[in-house]
Each structure stands twice: as structure tokens, then as C-alpha cells.
Amino acid sequence: MSIPFIDLQAQRKVLGEKVSLAIQAVLDRGDFIQGQAVRTFETELAEFTGAAHVVSCANGTDALTLVGMAENLGQGDAVFVPSFTFVATAEAFSLLGVTPVFVDVQPDTYNMDPASLKQAIIDAKQSGLSPRMVVAVDLFGQPADYDQITIIAKENDLIVLADGAQSLGGEVKAKKVGTLADYTTTSFFPAKPLGCYGDGGAIFCENGEKAALLTSLAQHGKGTEKYDNVRIGLNSRLDSLQAAILSVKLSVFAEELDKRQVVADRYTNALHNLVTTPFVKDGYRSAWAQYTLRLENRDALKAHLAERGIPTAVYYPMPLNKQTGYQNDPVVSTGVAASELAAQEVLSLPMHPYLESDVQDQIITAVQDFYG
Template identity: 50%
Template structure:
């Protein structure tokens, strides 16, 4: 069993994807070719934004968003501590100061009340100027943008939505990637919408920000690539990857329906023995991951039982940002983020993809709900 089965997806789309790739090979425009522009237009339609800009990867997308907002040395950027390293890494890459915030115990996304307090604390201290918030749509669930927007507005901060995992999710019909001042996503193969290499995109309704990102992704170009008006990156979306994404995006609504079905079956089977993912009313998760937390016992016993049946599991994320060696200079106290610490030590993720076989899923659920799970010498919680 595969944790994310890209081969099944490729077999389903093989004829269409192969034809798209062959078209690129025939015209030979491998960098920012016509498929990139076509993809950008279709992404804008899907997300519901004015501008979509294809870039080389999701990390670059975040860095470009910060650069477009002129975030740099002396600025403070607030983000969740429970996320993938890239979300926080880009803050340091532009010379800004990362400020980590604990998470909501139900959604695992950034806690808006604690965000508000963190902004007020940094503003009072006066060492750094609060400038932006990077919110993360963790595991596919959009963050609480009503609350985050109100807080950012009160303090005059910009919002960057990190929708790398959230692409396809929504709040009351408004799609992930359309929240905040600027948003980003990743097309890493394991993401809900993934290519066959690296890729990413930036979304915004702001004409000026879009123009800056278009410039910044090609070395800060002006009227052409030899007229450089700002310091930028080399971050162009590959044409072949765009061609692949065009066919995957066309299939994506159907795959989203399949993801909901897979998640629903897990919910029904596991809710008595695990804390299953919480999805608030009006929210739709894209189910980038299906992440659970045992009601009884540590996760290791369950993960071992699955491994013995050749069923893969993964921990996202076992080490929070405030615990990373690269951020040790921030000197965080060990009890500063109690919710994230508790969650990171308890959660694990199950196989999740649109093509997960029903019988395979039944096997996963059956093993997890057995009465006799070996917890080893660790005491039950």
C-alpha cells in the first residue's frame, strides 16, 4: 500500500498527460511556454482570484510573497509553530524576524487569540516592527481567516496565506488561495494538486503585487530579462510541469470528491478510538493529510501494528518550529507552546489519496480498531 499513490493517478490520466508532454516537446518552449500562461488562467478561475503566477516551487512562492510585500530586516512576521520548515524558513531568508504562535487544539491551525497577543507583545517591546502574518492551511483545512483578517486589520499587518496543503479547500465557498493580501501554494508531487517535480504558484487580486512577483520570479526583470529593476530570484515554473498540471487540474474536482469519500470512511470507522480531524461548519478540507490522535495510548503502538502489515504512516510534524536547531537563537522556553508540543507528540497520518482502494482502507481501519494494540512499556494516556 502506498501512502500517496501517484502511480494509480498517472495510470488514470496517462493518455492525457502524455499528450500534453508531447506537445511541449514538439514546440520546444520549455521555460514559461504557452502552457504556463494557460495554467495561470485556469488556476485564477479555480481559486477565484485575478492573478496567478507560476513559480519554481512552494518555498519560492512564499519568499516571493514576502519580497513583494517589502518584508525585510527589522520586520516581524508571525506564523504557526506547527508547520513544515519552509513556512518559517522564508522569513529568515528575507532577513525578517520569525515570531511563532501556538495552535488551536481542534483545528491544529494558528490560534487567532494567541496571534493577537503575540502581535501586541512584539509591538510593545519595540525591537521589531510587526509586518505580516503567514497563516497555514494545515493538512488541507483553511485557517480561520475571519478572525485572522480582523486581527491583521487592527494591527495593520499583511496576510500571506500558505495554501500549500490547503489548495482545493474552502470556507463558505471561498477557495483556499484567495484569502489575505497574497497567497501561495506548492505543486510538490505529494500535494493535493501536484506535478512531477517541483512547482508552485502565487495568487493575488492586487495588480501591483502581481506585477512585482512577475518581475521577481525572473531576476527582478523590467521591460525584459536584461533590464533588472530589483533584486529577484530565478523561479520560473517549468513548461512541462505546467502541462502536467493542466490535466491534473481538469481532474481535480473529481479527485476532491473522492478525497471527501475517503475521509468520510475514515471518520466513520475511527471516531470512537481516535481524535479525528475537526472540520468546522462551512469549511471544506482538501485532505492533504488524514491526521489522527489516539484517545488511548501513544501513537507508536498503532504505527507499529500498521507497519507490520506493510501499511505506511507518517508523522507531520514531530518537531515544531520553536524546537528547530536553526531557530535556537530565539531562545524559546520549553513550555511556550503547550498545545503544539502536545499535538506534535501524539498525531500521525494515514494513507490518503483519491485512489485509495476501499478494501485497503478497510484494512487500515480494522487494524487501528483492534482491541489488542501493543503499546510497549509506555504508560497509557
């Protein structure tokens, strides 16, 4: 039996006809662009997270870029980005002419290291860049240390943006992702904890004027008149079909998060004596986008599991500072050793809410067999 890394079909069976009916409702109305389903989903997502405003858009990368545009970032400005993350976190700002400055991560959570951030801000100022924004990534589903990051940001008059592409549903001391920073962005790529059947993204913020600006920027910079575009914008809209699908998925999302936690706990209880398992800080809740092990002989375990029909994934095999397109961007003067080592040692196991216990036992046994 083939084991899927993420089983979207299992979720589809649970949702039953609800998705089909939601899609049919959009087809019947014919409001495919910025239709009723989009406004409904934005309202539902704001209620779920507690965010004052939710602005949907075409994808998670655009969400980041739109925040940069709303804050008028450009040439000579610096944004501080963890080196150990997906390329979109830096790419979204490089497109605006902004300089990403690569910061190291903490070796246990893989999230931005506040001490490294402090040094990177000093470095950027000394190099003549204008520090503007911290882009903290909630890698694998656990929120970053926003308490410390926010203190540092306020000391340096920086905006804090939470890249919550993997962490929607996560919490810090009962506060949900979407309310932990000045802005939060997320992605609805199908493999995300809350994913659609195409692509989509959203931005969360507390400031109504910024939300209105983001809405304008995501729709060609529109003004009050349909053909009076008052600023340069993007064509970045979540379509109605995807919004309708997301509303259905959001209705079971809280339950799915609980199920992800059960899977994570079973993995950890069975494997923590053999291999480094994920560390979640006290008072934090992970959305468990990934369940990621850490070991020196990563490739050997990956091959061992593949022989037994168990898929794995490496997120990410190369830190951003090593990637060809970003090798000329500045790196914090103290280096990003934790990021570079993590890229050599991480390995993610199958993780989704519908991972049956017998399949999980099969995965656990295979890992245990590797260690003899």
C-alpha cells in the same frame, strides 16, 4: 501487498495518455521556459480558484519568499508563523533577514490560534520588532480561521498571507483557497493534492500591480527590457513541462477532491469512537492533504500498522521552536503548548483519491484491532 501512502501511479493510470500528450506538445513546441503551457495553467488555476491573478514559480518555498520580497520585508520586521508547520513557512522569511515569531495553534484544527496571535503581536512590539505579516498555514488541508485572523491583522495594519501548500481546493463558506487572504501561496510538490512530477509553486492575489511585481521578482527582477533588471529578484520559474502536467491534473482535480472527502468520511465513521479523528469546522471544506489521527500512544499504533504493511507518517514530530536552526527566534509569551503536544500525538494514515475501499477497510480493521 504493499500499500502506498500516496499512490501517484494510480492517478497516472486514470489520466492515461493525457499526460504523455501534454508533455509531447511542449517537446514539439520547444518552449521549455515560460512557454505557452505556463500561461495556460495560470489562467486555468485562476478560473478554478476565483483568484484575480496567479503567478507561478519554482516551488512553494519561493512563493513565500517572493511575497516577502514584494512587501519589502527585512531586518527588524516580524512575521507571525505557527510553530506547528513545515520549516519552509519560517525559512522563507528568515532568508530575507525577517524574524519569525512563533504562535501556537488550536488543538482541534492545528491551525493558528487567534488568541495566541494577538499576544504574539503585543510581544513583538514590546521587543522592538515591527509587525508586518501574518502567515497562516492551512495544515492538513483545512483553511485557517481567516475571519478572526483578518480582524486582528486589520487592527494592527498587518498583511495576511495564507500558506495553502496543503489546502488548494479547500473552501470557507464556498470561497476557495486562493481568495481568502491578501496573498495565498501553494506548492505543487508531487505529494500535494495538486502535484506535478517535479516541483513548482504559485502565488494568488487580487492586486494587479502586486502580481506584476511578483512576476518580475520571480524572473531576476526583470523590467520591460530583457536585460534591464530593475530590482533584485530570484530565478524562480515554473517550467513548461510541469505546467503542462498540472493542467492535465487540474482537469480531474475537483473530482479527486470529492473522492478524498469520501475516503475521509469512511475513516471518520469507522474510527471516531476509538481515536481522535480530524475536526472540520462548519462551513469549511478540507482538501484532505493528510488524514491525521491523534492519540497519546502514537508510536505504538505506528509500529502496529507497520507490522501489517500499512505506512503512516508523522507531520510533524518537532515544532519549529524546538528545531536547532530556529531556537533563537521568539516564541509567544503564552507558549506553544498545543503545538508541542500535537507533535507528540499526531499520526497520518494513507490518503489519496484512489484509495480503494478494500484497502481502506484493511487499514480501518488494523486500527480497530489495535484497540482490541
